[in-house]
Amino acid sequence: MQIIHDLHDGDNFFRSTYSFWSSFLKEYERAVIFRLGRITDRKPKGPGLFFVLPCTDNFVKVDLRTVSFDIPPQEILTKDSVTVAVDGVVYFRIHCPISSVANVSNAHSSTRLLAQTTLRNVLGTKNLAELLSDREGISISMQESLDEATDPWGIKVERVEIKDVKLPQQLQRAMAAEAEASREARAKIIAAEGEMKASRALKEASLVISESPSALQLRYLQSLNSIAAEKNSTIIFPLPIDMLSSFMQRK
Structure with a gap:
């Protein structure tokens, strides 16, 4: 019985x-x-x-099996004064049954509450950029802190994962506008660099063509051919290159 x-x-x-x-x-x-x-x-x-x-x-x-629980979303103020909501998940197991019974009233509930406060403490020392880009490092830091704190309770924290980071709507729009402006600035810089390289190439080409009048004549005929192939209403009056060169010599 x-x-x-x-x-x-x-x-x-x-x-x-x-x-x-x-x-x-x-x-x-x-x-x-x-x-x-x-x-x-x-x-x-x-x-x-x-x-x-x-x-x-x-x-x-x-x-003694591994137990997992969700950390409820926590409103956290980051190091650079941005309010975010962060949640996560913790995996732990009991490695010393006697300590888990004799040293703490309720090991499961105590670990859950400690995980919430540890999440707040760890993320409070990070800025927003680190929070978004270094989740793995934050998870490792939380795991080490939790494991050290729960060791007297006979608890082994095996893994901590950050599930989601929720930003305010206004901050999301501001970050999107900042990213768009940054992309436009990079696009303008790339276009300017391309124009600079193209102008240098045209300068070198003009120097090569100026050394050979026949090359200039061939380039002139090639331009007429490409214009005529487009089936447009453009009227072209071709002039001999020699006539143009005579005008250039008079100047």
Whole structure:
């Protein structure tokens, strides 16, 4: 016969059982046995079959599997005074069942609350550019802070991920306008550099053509051919290159 009552309100994280005979533990479960209020053997029992003394013993069952939970969106003021909403997810497991039972009232809830405050503290030291571009570094920093704080509770924080960063609508429009202006500025610079290179190439070509009158005549005929091929209403009166050169010599 067993009398069971839950120590966690909702997810069966811990379960305390008063047993008159014996109990079984699964591969991922451990039991911390209290005998007259003291932990016996200073080590957990399980997995498999274990026995407890009637009336004097009770035990707390601990799940060693990795547990994940979402960090609710947190309103955070960044280092450069920008308000953003950030949420994330944390993965952790219990590596020391005795510490998770004896050193903290509710390891799951305590880790959840600590993750929220750690997220605020870490992101409060970052500016907006770092928050948007260095999520991996922020996740590692949060994991190290959480792991260090929860180690006395027998908790091992395996991974922390930043899920989403929500910016105010006005800030999104301002950033979009800034990005568009930056792209237009780069486009104008590229176009100006292209015109400069083209003008240099035309200058070099004009020097080459000026050394050979026949090359200038061929270029003139090529231009007439390209204009005539477009099927437009342009009327062209070709003039001999020699006539133009005579005018140029008079000047």
